[in-house]
Amino acid sequence: MKNTHHNSMVKVLVLLTYALFIANQGMTQGVFTFSLTSDSMVIGIPGAVLNCYGLIENNSADTVDLYIIREEENVPAGWGSAICTDICLPPYIDSSSLTLYPNTSQSYTQYIYTNFTQDSCNILMKFINKADSTNIQYQRFYGQTDSSLIGIRKHGIENLATLVIPNPVKGGDIIYIKNLNGTIDRIDLIDITGKVVTLSPGPNPGQFRLLPKLKSGLYLYRIQYSDKSISTGSLSIIE
Numbered sequence: 001m002k003n004t005h006h007n008s009m010v011k012v013l014v015l016l017t018y019a020l021f022i023a024n025q026g027m028t029q030g031v032f033t034f035s036l037t038s039d040s041m042v043i044g045i046p047g048a049v050l051n052c053y054g055l056i057e058n059n060s061a062d063t064v065d066l067y068i069i070r071e072e073e074n075v076p077a078g079w080g081s082a083i084c085t086d087i088c089l090p091p092y093i094d095s096s097s098l099t100l101y102p103n104t105s106q107s108y109t110q111y112i113y114t115n116f117t118q119d120s121c122n123i124l125m126k127f128i129n130k131a132d133s134t135n136i137q138y139q140r141f142y143g144q145t146d147s148s149l150i151g152i153r154k155h156g157i158e159n160l161a162t163l164v165i166p167n168p169v170k171g172g173d174i175i176y177i178k179n180l181n182g183t184i185d186r187i188d189l190i191d192i193t194g195k196v197v198t199l200s201p202g203p204n205p206g207q208f209r210l211l212p213k214l215k216s217g218l219y220l221y222r223i224q225y226s227d228k229s230i231s232t233g234s235l236s237i238i239e
Contacts, residue, residue, distance in 0.1 A: 029060075029062045029131055030058050030062035030131075031059075031060045031064065032056055032058050032060075032064045032066055032135060034054055034108070034139060035054060036052070036053070036054050037055050040139065040140065041141075041143070041144065042112070043143075043144045043145070043146055043149070044114070044144075044146070044149065045145060045146070045147070045220050045222070046115065046118055046146075046147055047114060047116045047145075047190050048114055048145070049112070050111075051110065051112070052110040052141045052143075053107065053110075054107075054108040054110070054139065055106070055107055056106045056107075056108055057100075057104075058101065058102060058103065059103060063099065063100065064129060064131075065098070065100075065130040065131065066097070066129050066130060067095060067098075067127075068095060068096045068126070069094065069095045069125070069126040070123065070124070071124040071138070072122070072123065073094075073121075073123050074121055075112075075121040076119040078115040079114055079119070080112075081111060081112050081113065081121075083096050083110075085098055085106050086106065088109070088111065091111075091113065110123060110141045112141070112143035113194075116194070118147045119144075119145055120143065120144040121142070121143045121144075122140055122141065123141045124141075125141065164221065164233065164235055168235075168236035168237065169236070169238070170237070170238055171211065171214040171216070172211070172212035173209075173210055174202045174207050174208065175208055175210060176206055177206050177208065184223060184225055185224045185226055186223070186224045187208055188221065189214070190220040190221070191215075191217065199211075214237055216238050217237060218234055218235075218237075219235045220232065220233070220234055220235075221234070221235050
């Protein structure tokens with residue numbers, strides 16, 4: 001009888017040990033860190049998409065599973081924000097999951113969508129380890145739009161180190177960008193609705209062709225250079 005009881009206890013202990021082992025297999029114990037790779041505050045022209053950047057790293061020997069949660073979104077009406085890791089989520093989604101294997105990292109982008117009003121916002125993000133609630137970091141991001149960044153200010157002179165000519169210009173024509181900041185990687189036009197149009201290079205360096213279908217009106221331009229600097233201003237398109 002004693003042997004039977006002893007054997008039963010051994011079986012129970014073995015089963016419990018096995019159950020704990022199986023449970024622990026599903027719980028990773030790695031540790032992550034989050035750090036900014038840009039300023040936490042970004043300023044741009046009204047209607048622009050503002051971006052802040054960070055890096056999530058797992059320098060431990062185990063895999064990390066974590067949640068990325070938007071805790072607060074303090075934005076004006078018509079503004080929004082989005083979570084972006086390996087994919088960029090729609091603005092209405094407040095959380096995401098991420099798995100980081102040992103000694104790997106993942107870039108993080110905080111998108112801030114603005115409209116054509118001058119205003120400011122802040123977004124609070126939480127990064128938390130699924131297996132270890134003490135491994136948690138918060139980061140607040142700030143966005144601001146400033147109409148003074150738009151070109152064609154005093155006496156018609158651009159207030160940035162870029163000159164776009166001719167201005168005004170007709171749709172379908174070629175514009176020339178007097179470039180003082182290095183090679184141009186990209187130039188976007190933003191209309192009053194916030195729609196972005198990327199311009200195609202023209203026949204010569206520094207030239208870009210406007211699409212014939214562009215409607216007349218005032219557009220904001222955003223030029224990104226090879227040194228990662230950005231110039232912004234306004235361009236008037238006429239019939």
